[in-house]
Amino acid sequence: MTFDRRQIVAGLAGLPLAAGSASAQSGWQARFPELVMAVVPAENASGLTGRMEPFCAYLGRELGVKVTLRIANDYAAVIEGHRAGNIHIGFHGPSSYVRARTVTNGGVEPFVTTINSDGSTGYYSVLYTRADNPAASIQDLRGKNLCLVDPNSTSGNNVPRFAMSRMGIANPDQHFARVVYAGSHENAITAVLQGTCDGAFNWWNSEQDSNFSRMVNKGMVKPEDFKIIFKSDLIAGSPYAWLTALPADAKAAILKAFIEAPQKDKAAFERLSDGKDRGFHPVTHKDYETIVELQKFVDQMRRARS
CATH class of the missing domain: 3.40.190.10 (Periplasmic binding protein-like II)
Known part of the structure; x- marks a missing residue:
């Protein structure tokens, strides 16, 4: 509950x-x-x-x-x-x-x-897309739908917004067709799987330790269906x-x-x-x-x- x-x-x-x-x-x-x-x-x-x-x-x-x-x-x-x-x-x-x-x-x-x-201590913010998405960078998702996690999420909102600002994307709402908050890291990945979003930010420690790897272990997603196109500095x-x-x-x-x-x-x-x-x-x-x-x-x- x-x-x-x-x-x-x-x-x-x-x-x-x-x-x-x-x-x-x-x-x-x-x-x-x-x-x-x-x-x-x-x-x-x-x-x-x-x-x-x-x-x-x-x-x-x-x-x-x-x-x-x-x-x-x-x-x-x-x-x-x-x-x-x-x-x-x-x-x-x-x-x-x-x-x-x-x-x-x-x-x-x-x-x-x-x-x-x-x-080590700390983790990273990464951006997932479907593996068949031709995008290779955040900039390539211009005009597409982006999933963030929550306004108070570090890897799912704050670090991505800071990183995008440094890339010249000062206003993501203008760069992307839609920017939505998924509510949780799992929901963000699921939105990409279902096609609601073209990219989703998430937390990541390593290939074997991330929200995504936990979803793989639970049978919710398949690793071959996704790719990472952005990784932040250590948080x-x-x-x-x-x-x-x-x-x-x-x-x-x-x-x-x-x-x-x-x-x-x-x-x-x-x-x-x-x-x-x-x-x-x-x-x-x-x-x-x-x-x-x-x-x-x-x-x-x-x-x-x-």
């Missing part, structure tokens, strides 16, 4: 940030008998639920509190849930994290990102972020549980990435300063068009 931003804010109103507890718990667990973790919609709800629920169960065991998973139907729902104080931990793209930090006036901070199979890794207002001992316990996950519950950890990631790497807001500048650029572009 997916939730929009109003449902998340309203539906979790019974979980105030400083809620008391009549249980025998002490310390931060008595104040936070339930933590809510929300995830931006990188793929469909059933896929994300199967991927994330075992990890939430692991966190609950390690932390001694209930950890409730919420799958949002857009990026803004997670951002607004942070602002309302009802989402304690969010799994974001870099841009949605920066947006959440901005709208909460520093009320959200990142604490880990994942380590790729080659030991900072997608962060897990918590509310700054959480107690220091709660943050320490959460961070410890994440770092130890590959050893303490290998199956749950590997389910997150189909076994592609090595572990978690601690991060701070400083690691996302380039994304802050990217967000400013995109916001300026948006204001210029309005």
